[in-house]
Amino acid sequence: MGNFSHQMRVSSALLKRLRSHQRAIAAVNVDGSRSFTTTEGHRPTIVHKRSIDILHDPWFNKGTAFSMTERDRLDLRGLLPPNVMSSEQQIERFIYTPTVGLVCQKYSGLFRRPRGMYFSAEDRGEMMSMVYNWPADQVDMIVVTDGSRILGLGDLGVQGIGIAIGKLDLYVAAAGINPQRVLPVMIDVGTNNEKLLEDPLYLGLQEHRLDGEEYIAVIDEFMEAVFTRWPHVIVQFEDFQSKWAFKLLQRYRNEYRMFNDDVQGTAGVALAGLLGAVRAQGRPMIDFPKMKIVVAGAGSKLISHWDSDYSAGIGVLNAARKTMARMLGDTDIAFESARSQFWVVDANGLITEARENIDPDARPFARKVKEIERQGLTEGAKLVEVVSQVKPDVLLGLSAVGGLFSKEVLEALKGSTSTRPAIFAMSNPTKNAECTPEEAFSIVGDNIIFGSGSPFNNVDLGNGHVGHSNQANNMFLFPGIGLGTLLSGSKVVSDGMLQAAAECLAAYMTEEEVLQGIIYPSISRIRDITKEVAAAVIKEAIEEDLAEGYREIDARELQKLNEDEIRTYVMNNMWSPEYPTLVYKRD
Ligand SMILES: NC(=O)c1ccc[n+]([C@@H]2O[C@H](COP(=O)([O-])OP(=O)(O)OC[C@H]3O[C@@H](n4cnc5c(N)ncnc54)[C@H](O)[C@@H]3O)[C@@H](O)[C@H]2O)c1
Ligand SMILES: O=C(O)C[C@H](O)C(=O)O
């Protein structure tokens, strides 16, 4: 009892400190620094500019939300449409996938003003000084892309910066990262998109992509430059073509605070969905190793491709296999036997050991020829044949091929041995989804689980029944992974931290929701799930002795926090989009 009350005293003292720490950040924001808002929200922010200059400054611009008195005070009258919008109304207009894809496709034509930084192959040798051109002394999150695989839209070159901007918008909205402390980055090493190479309006380098050592040297220089200026920043790699995604992850993950969203975030989100599908059948999660899973969209893209091609699908397969093996006792035998739960189909059909030039990352999932012959299948079998013969519990698509789950494939899935088959059409944007929820529910039946990468409406099944359309998107994990890493002060993003994030998402929905077919949260709960994921990541970082603390909170103090206190710590460090009143003061 004595110990307990002592602990309580320590904890509440610490909590007070966490709160005053938050106020301290707010105070810094208020005293004329380039602040947008504070979590306290009531004190005015002093600005040293007015009129059109404010509208051109994203850190101060509220757009249509300037009140009439502010418009008068700051000489904004007549510079904005007359209707004053609330921040809630502005949020209504906030969109990500699939719109972000369209923005990237049309970026060169839409470009009005820059947002973020551009490093190009021409900047070699200069990056270390270039980073100082960015106006913010504090940057918490960088999302970087080279534009080589934007959603399922392929190589969009410099226009891919829209993805980095969109993901950081999600960091602000979901994780409460202060918008002044995010930095979207585009590394332009050229493009292999012939249309862009010929487009006179294209804004990027009009030459073919750098490759090999030259390419790596550019990314190395960029990493060194940003970590020199902002040693505590976290760098999220986004939409790099699979040829480079995994290699760069392996190259940097032990040295820098970085992760790859498409490989690691997607794997965790898919894993949470697979576990959700087990729960939705009314079975315990421990039954997961019995699931038969067909994955469409992993392996190489070209018949003669020798390079390692670590697609999002391979990330999912590895994570699912490891989880099954752990549930089976974490032995080598368990790991080996878990392999036989997966059938992997790429552009060339079912992958078996008979495949020539097999992609090294897909090889562990290549089926033994004898084994699949017993199942009535052969090397290169079509997806529809695989589904007919295997009768899987889960059909998961990360192929970027819209409509791949055709009527025939979905008809075949009706033969599934599962009481509630699950379909994950995870490719983005909307037109690349392997199927729509209408197609899935109408063809396979009402009693399925459906998830998709891009948002779709629920399906009316008649008689008051609803077919739930879950959004299976890495946005439910990456903001929490980034925020949790930041607040823990860990210097790396460990496998354990990623696993903790995925497990947190898998356990987030209640039993009742899951039985109704709701296996992921709705977007309206994104702050809450992000808080939970961030807390799980911090807890794991503490347990692994990786947490070094954040700002005034050191490692020892972090170690004293219980689970609720970690949540409070996370919440207190989330920035909230409340507009402060702006007051002009001459410089
Ligand atoms: N929902 C999410 O959170 C999420 C996360 C990451 C990626 N994605 C989406 O996944 C898609 C793929 O991304 P990636 O980086 O893995 O791309 P990728 O190009 O590296 O991989 C695509 C894979 O699909 C395979 N494929 C192509 N045609 C096929 C066919 N007809 N049948 C079966 N497989 C086929 C290819 O062989 C390749 O292995 C994209 O649309 C992307 O937007 C979604
Ligand atoms: O961007 C998304 O919506 C998810 C994912 O990162 C993708 O590349 O498709």
Ligand SMILES: [Mg+2]
């Ligand atoms: Mg992505």
